[in-house]
Amino acid sequence: MCGIVGIIGLLEVNSSTILTSISHRGPDSQGFFQEGELFLGHTRLSIQDLSENGNQPMFSKDGRFVIVFNGEIYNHLEIRQSLGEFDFKSSGDTETVLYAYIKHGIECLSMFNGIFSFSVFDLHTKELFIARDHFGVKPLYLYQDEHLFLFSSEIKTFLSLPIQKDLDNEALMNYLSYLWSPGEKTPFKLVKKLLPGHYLKFNISEFQQAKPISFYQPNLDGEHLQDTEEELINQLDQLLIQAVDRQMLSDVPVGFFLSGGLDSTLLVAIAKKIYPERKFPCFTIDIDSQNSKMEDFADDLVYATKAADFLEVDLHIVKATIDIVDSFDQMIWHLDEPQADAAPINVLNIAKLAREKGIKVLIGGTGGDDLFSGYRRHQALLLESILRKIPNGIRQLLKHIIGILPIKSALFRRIRKISENMDLSPTARMKGYFKWLSSERIYSLFSKSIQQELNGYDPSLYFDELLLQIPQEKSVLNQMLYWELKTFLVDHNLNYTDKMGMAVGVEIRVPFLDVLLVEFAQKLPPEMKMKGKETKYLLKKVAERYLPKEIIYRPKTGFGAPVRKWITEDMSDMLEQRLSKSNIEKQGIFDYDAVWKLINDNKENKIDASYPIWAILAIDSWINQFSLRKYEI
Structure with missing residues (x-):
């Protein structure tokens, strides 16, 4: 696992500055190639073939060809056997x-089962090829202007x-709506994420016309x-x-x-x-039990200990003793x-503790919930058959009544979350489960000038566009899993x-996103994913071959922290300072009165808005570090 960078358009590049910016991703070695206005840089985390040959x-x-590569190709030894005519100098992927690209061109992408972002340059044709893996496990950002x-x-x-x-103020609205930004958008208008399963190929003299092209599309066609x-x-x-x-x-x-999950x-x-003789080093978090109850987290440590035994x-x-005020900016950076x-x-x-113990690779369960319904x-989709039979007028009345429920209780918070969109169409209700605040309330948080610029922008339309990619899939559960x-x-x-592991030079692998496993999961009948109220039904049936039922059928928990307590208590001074009237007006992004009404309504338990308030702080921190360069980490 590594860091890669490419630059077209500059004759002089400070290679030291550029590579230092991603040296945490690859602390073992670094190098670069430059020809004219093309620069390719790489920082290496040595995982396969630890020699200089890698x-x-x-x-x-x-x-003729030069590559910078970030990732792992897990089936590369099988692929290598089909490339027998080449003389390999290394044992790495x-x-x-x-050589797979040299032999097969773009078609090589269909051969790879792994996680990757990479670029290959042809010194003869001056063509640059850039690609990102099927599901976006490895990040890749693009910047493009006329120069x-x-x-x-x-x-x-x-x-x-x-x-x-x-x-990009539309991206900022995305972060306030979902706590993350779906699709290509980032806070910089001209910086885009290369979408998963996409590539670019272009002559470097014509980079202004370079456009991403899809090479992989999940196959949800309604056939199970x-x-x-x-x-x-x-x-x-x-x-x-x-x-695995x-x-x-x-x-x-x-x-x-x-985690014990x-x-x-x-x-x-x-x-x-597979390897019964090995005692794998495993890592878990000990979250404060009192705060975990407030946030509706189950006590993971008990189950993790049982599983390890x-x-x-x-x-x-790892003790979850976090000084959130001191850690906040570093996390956003x-x-x-x-x-x-x-x-x-x-x-x-x-990842820090793993690295201290000499572990460069960690394997985690990311993706299990998204493939098998977790x-x-x-589970809220189970209400759809009921809601569709209730007249809209009655749904509106129910929404009003439920909206009066107190939100200190985690149960009532969940009920209110479900009810917020019950008077809308089924698709709008499904989209609403991803949102944290209404669009109207989010608009109000922005300054008047930005409200005019947004001009009715609706972040949820991206979800509608995604559904158009799978017109034959009628299962609402599969539609939602596609969104996931x-x-x-x-x-x-x-x-x-990726970012938190690579911050300390640790590669995190995700077996649930093996290409063949994902394709199998998408062909499963929906009732094999969620049977009645039982989520991850088929996965749990497999787990019964390996684990005690008390671990398999334990309460669902999140991998979180006491955000609500932090926002209402620990971070109060931080809110006062960073979201002061002078700071907000100087930045010109938010409306001071609307922001503080949200903060006060949240503190008085009129609304559950701790996470959107966290998003406002995150945007402020990001702008000061990335746009204004006010903070240095």
Whole structure:
């Protein structure tokens, strides 16, 4: 795992400054290639072939092609066998990717089962090829104006270059709506995320015309597997074994996240089945039990300890003692985006301890909920058949009555969340489960000039566009899971998973996003994902072969922190200082009165808005660090 960067349009590049900006991603070595106005840079985290033969940029034997690569191709040894005519100098996957591209061109992407962002330059034709993996496990950002084209694993690489820093206020509305920004948008208007499963290929003299092209689209066509339940359990079991085994590929020690939840625990259990003699180092978080009850988290540590004892693995416990005021800006800096969640801090702290213990690779359960239905909003879909039969007038009345319920209780918060959109259409209700505030309230938070610029912008229209990609899929659960895959998973979970691990030079792998496993999950009948109220039904049936039922059927929990307590108590002074009238008016983004009405309404328990308030602070921190360069981490 590494950091990559590319620049077109500058004859002089300060390579030291550029590579230092992503040196945390690759602390083992760094290098660059420059020809005219093209610069390719790389910082390496050595995972496969630890020798200098694996260093990058890497050239083909004839010197015609050069590659910078970030990621892991888990089936690269199989691919290498089909590339027998090439003389390999290394045992790593970078060289496999290079020669697969030389031989197969764009078609090589369909061969890769792994996580990647990479670029290959042809010194003869002057063509540059850039690609990002199927599901967006590895990040890649693009900047493009009439004079300059850039790409990098992280936005912060661009900050020392002569880029235009105009803000994208539609993206800021995205972050306030969802706590993350779905699709291409980032806070910089000219910086875009290369979408998962997309590539670019262009002559570097014509970079202004470069446009991303899709190479992979999940196949949700309404056709589902007809196998028996037992046959599906067997198939899923074998795919999980294959995925875990593939992702154990490493020349350095491998560790595991072990929360005590189903997904991470099952992966450890499968690894133990494959390698029974190994005692894998595992890592978990000890969240303060009092705060976890306030935030409706189950006590993970009890289950993690039970799982570790059952599986006979070493469990390293990270105390979740966080000074959020001191940690906040650092977290936003590493995230590259103003995401509003505290879970990244837990990932960062686990990765730090793993690195201290000599672990460069961690395997985690990210993606299990998104493939097999593990979120409460999926259970909320069970109400659809009832809501569709209730006249709209009665739904509006129910919404009003439920809106009076107090929100101190986690149960009442969830009921109010479900009721907020019950008077809308079924699709609008589904979209509403992803939002934290109404569009009207979010608009009110912006200054008058930005309200005019937004001019009715609706972030949820992106979700409608996604549904147009799967017109044959009629299952509302599968439609929502498609949204998860295309938005929440990639733009929230995977972004912070990658960034927090790589902040300390730790690669985090996600076996649930093995390409073959994802394609199998998408063909499952919806009732094999959620049967009645039981989420992840088929996955749990597989887990029964490996784990005690008390771990499989334990209460659902999040990988979070006491955000509501932090916002209303610990961060009060921070709110007063950073969201003061003078600061807000100087920045020109938000409306002071609207912001403070939201803060006070939240403190008085009139509304559950701690996370959107966190988003406002995150945007403020991001602007000061990335746009104004006011803070230095």
